[in-house]
Amino acid sequence: YxxxxxxxxxxxxxxxxxxxxxxxxxxxxxPQTYIKNKITKKFFFLTIMANIGFSYLQYFFWPDSTIFKSLHWDPHLNRLIGTFFDPTFTALIYLLFLIFLFFNSSLSNKTKTFLIIPTYLAISLSYSRSTMLTLLAVSAYTSKQLKKGHIFIFSLILILISLILLPKTTGEGTNLQRxxxxxxxxxxxxxxxxxxxxxxxxxxxxxxxxxxxxxxxxxxxxxxxxxxxxxxxxxxxxxxxxxxxxxxxxxxxxxxxxDSLLKKNLYLAIFVHSLFANSMLYPWVIISLLFLST
Structure with a gap:
């Protein structure tokens, strides 16, 4: 209209x-025949892992993106912004991947731990408070559904420790009390x-x-x-x-x-995150949800 x-x-x-x-x-x-194809799923899985790797390269070797201020984009300093050039959306996509890893029964516990640790560290280095809150909301819901309260307690302690240990470098973006x-x-x-x-x-x-x-x-x-x-x-x-x-x-x-508990947590993460950012309409979030939930 x-x-x-x-x-x-x-x-x-x-x-x-x-x-x-x-x-x-x-x-x-x-298009389940295509999306559920093992090769396609593996390709997307490797794409996310490669993206996390490039994000670490960006954080350690190119932490200053304030040059983009001249193009009227948000100036980020000493934050992990990844190839999406935005810490908030990058952190959400990594959180969706972390949720997928947690509920993936085809992976061994050692493999899960090996993949979850760098994924969570990447989320932390984004200094995205909205993503941290979303992680708490998802862990609380998961704890309630699985009747395992230690999941939420562990997540809460982990986030608190992260907030204490995260580098307090130059720039307002790394000030979590801003x-x-x-x-x-x-x-x-x-x-x-x-x-x-x-x-x-x-x-x-x-x-x-x-x-x-x-x-x-x-x-x-x-x-x-x-x-x-x-x-x-x-x-x-x-x-x-x-x-x-x-x-x-x-x-x-x-x-x-x-839907399944995996899909519910993916939807919940995007919904909560969308209270603080335009996440639900961000194309790469939609694409990530499509691959991770099918």
Whole structure:
């Protein structure tokens, strides 16, 4: 509706909507014959491991990416950002892989330990607080479902030790007590709620948030994030309105109830993480979920 009537027609918005539709269609009609192929699964597995390896190279040999500030991207210093060039999304993808390893019964305990340790260390070196909180949420849910409270206790102790031992280097990004990003997110959420109130039923349309932000003086010409908010849930709510957002939540809850514990934890991780970042709509998160959950 909003693609035609709310604002002037935009080919860019239409193409983004088409891309999202294609991604979603893979979950509705999964190409299981291809995805479940052992060679394909092994290739994706090796790709993630190689990505973690390159992330360590980036962290130790190229820790300063503040040069990208001139291109109006977030300047990260002394943080693991990987080949995705973003610590938050990189950490989430590694967390999804860690969950997959934990529930993978085909791997021996030694192999799991050998793979989980570098994966968790990579998550820690991203200094992503949202991912740490997501890990706690996932471990709490897993502990409850398996009736093994030590899983949550171990995760909590591990994270606390990590917070103490993580290098306190130059740059605000490595300061886990920083409040500037929290205040920025609060302002961002307030803007999203304000735009939602303007079009509560049908929303502003998928990828029409830049136009909506311009009308409300929220648009930042030099920013690369005008098409979304710092929360996928708020982005979807503001874009599609209350009707579509309600259907979206119903579909997620229905899918959540029917799936295995592995899939439930993968969904839970993305859902919780999406409270703090636009993770649910990030293409590489969607692709990772597709391979790890099928």
């Amino acid at each position: 909003n693609l035609i009537f709310n604002y002037s027609f935009s080919l860019k918005s239409l193409l983004y909507l088409l891309r999202l539709t294609i991604f979603v269609s893979f979950f509705i009609f999964p 409040t500037s990003t929290i205040l920025a997110k609060i302002r961002n959420y307030q803007q999203a709620i304000h735009l939602f109130i303007k079009q509560p039923i049908l929303g502003h349309g998928y990828n029409f948030l830049p136009q909506a932000k311009q009308q409300s003086n929220y648009y930042q010409p030099q920013s690369h994030s005008n098409s979304a908010f710092d929360s996928s849930l708020l982005t979807i709510l503001t874009s599609t309105g209350l009707v579509s957002f309600s259907l979206f939540l119903i579909a997620i809850i229905k899918e959540f109830k029917q």
